Amino acid sequence: MSGEVTLTIDGREITVREGEKLLWAALDNGIYIPHLCADRKEEKPDAACRLCFVEIEGRPQPVTACSEPVAAGMVVNTRSERVDRLAGTAFELLLSSHRLDCGKCAANRSCALQKIARERKFKLKVTRLRTLDRNLPVDDSSPVVTYDPNKCVLCGHCVRACRRQGGGVLGFAGRGFERRVTTFGGASLAAAGCSGCGACAAACPVGALTAKNVRLPNAGAKR
Amino acid sequence: MSKENQAVSAAYAGLQQKAALVRQSRHEKPLLLVGTATCGLAAGAAAVLKTIKEELARQKVEATVLEAGCMGHCYAEPLVIVYKPGFPPILYGYVTEGIASRLVIDFLAGDDPCLEFALGALEENEFLPALSDFPRFGVEQKIILENCGLIDPENIMDYIAHDGYAGLARALQLEPAAVVAEIKASGLRGRGGAGFPTGRKWETCLGTPADEKYVICNADEGDPGAFMDRTIMESNPHLVLEGLIIAARAVGADRGYVYVRAEYPLAVKRLALAVEQARQCGLLGENILGGGFGFEVEVFQGSGAFVCGEETALIASIEGEPGIPRHRPPFPAAAGLYGRPTVIDNVKTLSFIPSIINRGADWFKSTGTPGSPGTAVFALAGKLVNTGLTEVPMGTTLNQVVYDVGSGIPKGKKFKAVQIGGPSGGCLPESALDMPIDFDSLSGAGAMMGSGGMVVLDEDDCMVEIARFFLDFTQKESCGKCTMCRLGTRQMLDILEDITRGRGRPEDIDLLLSLAEDIKAGSLCGLGKTAPNPVLSTIRYFRDEYEAHINEKRCPSLMCQELIAFYILPEKCERSCDACVGSCPVEAIYNNADRIKVIDQQKCVKCNSCVDACPPQYRAVIKLSPPELVAEREKENK
Numbered sequence: 001m002s003g004e005v006t007l008t009i010d011g012r013e014i015t016v017r018e019g020e021k022l023l024w025a026a027l028d029n030g031i032y033i034p035h036l037c038a039d040r041k042e043e044k045p046d047a048a049c050r051l052c053f054v055e056i057e058g059r060p061q062p063v064t065a066c067s068e069p070v071a072a073g074m075v076v077n078t079r080s081e082r083v084d085r086l087a088g089t090a091f092e093l094l095l096s097s098h099r100l101d102c103g104k105c106a107a108n109r110s111c112a113l114q115k116i117a118r119e120r121k122f123k124l125k126v127t128r129l130r131t132l133d134r135n136l137p138v139d140d141s142s143p144v145v146t147y148d149p150n151k152c153v154l155c156g157h158c159v160r161a162c163r164r165q166g167g168g169v170l171g172f173a174g175r176g177f178e179r180r181v182t183t184f185g186g187a188s189l190a191a192a193g194c195s196g197c198g199a200c201a202a203a204c205p206v207g208a209l210t211a212k213n214v215r216l217p218n219a220g221a222k223r
Numbered sequence: 224m225s226k227e228n229q230a231v232s233a234a235y236a237g238l239q240q241k242a243a244l245v246r247q248s249r250h251e252k253p254l255l256l257v258g259t260a261t262c263g264l265a266a267g268a269a270a271v272l273k274t275i276k277e278e279l280a281r282q283k284v285e286a287t288v289l290e291a292g293c294m295g296h297c298y299a300e301p302l303v304i305v306y307k308p309g310f311p312p313i314l315y316g317y318v319t320e321g322i323a324s325r326l327v328i329d330f331l332a333g334d335d336p337c338l339e340f341a342l343g344a345l346e347e348n349e350f351l352p353a354l355s356d357f358p359r360f361g362v363e364q365k366i367i368l369e370n371c372g373l374i375d376p377e378n379i380m381d382y383i384a385h386d387g388y389a390g391l392a393r394a395l396q397l398e399p400a401a402v403v404a405e406i407k408a409s410g411l412r413g414r415g416g417a418g419f420p421t422g423r424k425w426e427t428c429l430g431t432p433a434d435e436k437y438v439i440c441n442a443d444e445g446d447p448g449a450f451m452d453r454t455i456m457e458s459n460p461h462l463v464l465e466g467l468i469i470a471a472r473a474v475g476a477d478r479g480y481v482y483v484r485a486e487y488p489l490a491v492k493r494l495a496l497a498v499e500q501a502r503q504c505g506l507l508g509e510n511i512l513g514g515g516f517g518f519e520v521e522v523f524q525g526s527g528a529f530v531c532g533e534e535t536a537l538i539a540s541i542e543g544e545p546g547i548p549r550h551r552p553p554f555p556a557a558a559g560l561y562g563r564p565t566v567i568d569n570v571k572t573l574s575f576i577p578s579i580i581n582r583g584a585d586w587f588k589s590t591g592t593p594g595s596p597g598t599a600v601f602a603l604a605g606k607l608v609n610t611g612l613t614e615v616p617m618g619t620t621l622n623q624v625v626y627d628v629g630s631g632i633p634k635g636k637k638f639k640a641v642q643i644g645g646p647s648g649g650c651l652p653e654s655a656l657d658m659p660i661d662f663d664s665l666s667g668a669g670a671m672m673g674s675g676g677m678v679v680l681d682e683d684d685c686m687v688e689i690a691r692f693f694l695d696f697t698q699k700e701s702c703g704k705c706t707m708c709r710l711g712t713r714q715m716l717d718i719l720e721d722i723t724r725g726r727g728r729p730e731d732i733d734l735l736l737s738l739a740e741d742i743k744a745g746s747l748c749g750l751g752k753t754a755p756n757p758v759l760s761t762i763r764y765f766r767d768e769y770e771a772h773i774n775e776k777r778c779p780s781l782m783c784q785e786l787i788a789f790y791i792l793p794e795k796c797e798r799s800c801d802a803c804v805g806s807c808p809v810e811a812i813y814n815n816a817d818r819i820k821v822i823d824q825q826k827c828v829k830c831n832s833c834v835d836a837c838p839p840q841y842r843a844v845i846k847l848s849p850p851e852l853v854a855e856r857e858k859e860n861k
Contacts, residue, residue: 044549044550045550046550046704047549047550047705047747048704048705048706048747049705049706050705050706050707050745050747051706051747053745061744062744062745064550067550082744085741086741086744086745089707089711089737089738089741089745090706090741090745091340091708093706093707093710093711093714094706094710096710097710102256128717128734129714129734130714130717132710132713132717144741154703154704154706164278165817172545172703174700174703175528175530175699175700175701175703176698176699176700176701176702176703176709176712176713177698177701177709177710177713178703179702179703179709186283
């Protein structure tokens with residue numbers, strides 16, 4: 001894995017580290033691909049958000065860029081009718097279960113969903129689908145962060161950040177539509193032994209976990 | 224012949240000798256086999272077994288009583304087979320405790336074979352028809368079900384006496400690559416659902432260098448209406464185990480797992496016993512049969528998540544992680560359990576292995592179709608006269624399975640569709656009945672071989688409701704990791720619920736189709752990729768039913784609760800009969816001035832009790848859809 005490979009993305013030749021995943025190869029070269037759950041620090045891709053579809057010449061179906069290692073001579077297109085349609089559906093699905101309240105949201109203007117909508121000209125509104133608001137209680141117990149599960153898109157950044165920095169208080173629980181980010185036994189953050197490091201809020205791309213107006217001890221761990 | 228091969232031959236010959244002795248001694252006195260697989264137990268086999276043992280003691284009759292598995296005639300459980308010297312072996316069906324006593328008293332103590340309770344004889348004879356005279360006999364061909372229900376699943380010697388472990392003995396004498404080559408040449412495709420060529424999977428695993436390799440039997444059967452794997456494990460666990468050991472030998476694995484769901488306690492018990500007995504016979508552990516190959520198996524119990532049948536989730540589950548799928552590639556054959564090359568095969572796939580090794584790839588290919596060689600095992604459920612298990616050559620038509628094996632639809636109802644492949648499969652209409660069944664024809668028609676569940680639906684089944692049922696299932700069983708499956712199936716379910724409740728919108732059909740296509744193309748694992756199939760196939764073949772629900776608020780099959788109303792036909796009502804009144808749990812039925820019964824629609828909870836209560840000679844209670852028809856009828860009758 002020491003060499004470099006050259007491939008073509010959207011007509012541009014780029015050279016990247018062998019074994020690199022397509023998503024990072026594109027983003028590092030200024031080519032945008034929508035994404036939410038991808039995490040550079042993880043060895044294996046989660047491939048959960050289903051936003052980063054691209055076309056690779058010779059493949060019958062679009063593939064997720066976060067899970068696809070680059071290969072020499074690979075020809076990639078980040079846009080096509082199929083890709084835009086899949087990303088658009090995944091985006092609208094995520095939006096259908098994300099409580100939209102941009103005006104009052106702490107993540108307004110830094111929100112990953114807003115960025116995706118802007119880049120791909122998606123509507124920031126649920127039109128075709130039914131709105132699936134889970135109406136879960138907001139956890140305000142921690143002195144440092146507020147957790148509104150109704151905004152969570154299950155990208156997992158907070159869970160991983162918490163494992164790395166905060167002692168692994170957060171995790172996933174539940175199946176299907178009931179899957180959620182929560183603590184062991186569903187305890188409040190304060191009762192679950194949250195260290196208050198704020199890494200989760202720094203990692204959350206959509207304003208589900210937000211920092212309260214206090215100075216965080218060691219936040220700033222960038223995604 | 225090398226020294227090891229000689230050792231294997233000698234060791235296996237020794238086992239066969241022992242088995243022959245056990246078998247011989249068994250037929251010296253009368254032998255009774257009671258089918259105590261789960262299907263038998265559910266029908267009362269435990270009580271039958273107890274009665275037989277007590278009655279034998281009371282009558283002082285010497286006989287051997289054994290518990291066997293399931294023969295596939297689940298509709299007629301409990302089943303008892305009686306071997307009595309001087310008579311052909313006779314199969315009795317629908318055996319009650321009373322019939323069980325009579326078999327002992329009249330047949331064993333006396334000499335009357337009680338033919339009135341017999342389903343048939345197991346061999347041709349002069350007394351009574353044999354099973355081979357049944358129409359289904361001409362359609363069925365049993366390779367992996369051959370001994371199910373006929374041998375004692377808790378005695379390895381019974382299996383060995385039926386050439387059990389001969390395939391393993393042969394595999395041990397071949398080079399691993401030769402075993403893989405034989406499976407590859409046979410064209411065997413995985414029976415878990417997707418139909419991937421088994422030999423190619425094994426070849427990848429064999430060719431990937433690693434310090435350790437694993438083989439796993441996927442016995443996490445979970446489709447609604449499917450019970451093939453359970454029956455095989457309960458009826459012939461050694462067959463599965465032998466397949467797994469051969470797979471291990473072929474790819475060079477020294478450890479294996481049978482991943483079986485904990486809700487199958489009898490399968491778990493019989494598998495664990497099989498492993499123990501195989502170890503005692505030198506068929507597991509170090510230096511199997513002296514051939515220099517060692518292998519250990521653990522029976523691993525799943526914790527009840529449907530998605531753990533997906534191979535990457537299954538692996539995660541064994542590793543102690545939550546049972547959640549991950550991205551493929553890498554495929555397990557290259558990097559699976561603990562990152563090592565791992566072969567995962569379904570129960571039925573592994574069950575084919577011993578006979579392929581024993582009789583060769585050409586023999587296997589002589590059955591079935593060129594693209595899908597061999598046989599297919601189906602669990603027949605739903606609106607069929609003969610529910611149960613069957614095994615037919617690939618290429619058999621649905622017609623033959625539904626009518627020749629299943630004996631058609633009960634109560635003179637009309638066939639509507641057959642649901643194949645469970646939540647990943649689809650509903651095929653009457654026009655597909657002549658289609659030969661194999662992997663490719665089924666996916667072409669919008670269904671899927673799946674693991675082999677086949678649910679027959681009749682005119683009373685609403686196809687929108689069936690689609691809703693399966694979506695409800697997948698939506699609940701989705702692990703929730705990926706957006707498409709977690710939220711996509713939920714959106715589809717909400718739309719289907721709206722339609723079945725009369726709140727569907729004209730654009731909903733197109734929205735369903737569009738979502739279905741994206742969920743299929745965009746989901747992370749096989750569960751999501753196939754989840755829309757029940758919806759797609761029902762829209763494809765039964766679009767008119769969707770349209771009736773949406774446009775006319777009418778359920779043509781009179782099944783969707785909110786779109787129907789119950790009505791008593793005044794001209795058919797026998798005034799002095801109060802059966803319906805008494806049956807109604809909410810006192811919704813009253814007498815009008817002429818003593819004719821009328822249903823108060825405001826009170827009615829649509830429980831169907833009055834329909835069942837109305838004596839068959841009147842049949843006065845009917846269902847109407849849309850519910851507004853009741854008011855129209857009432858007006859007409861005024």
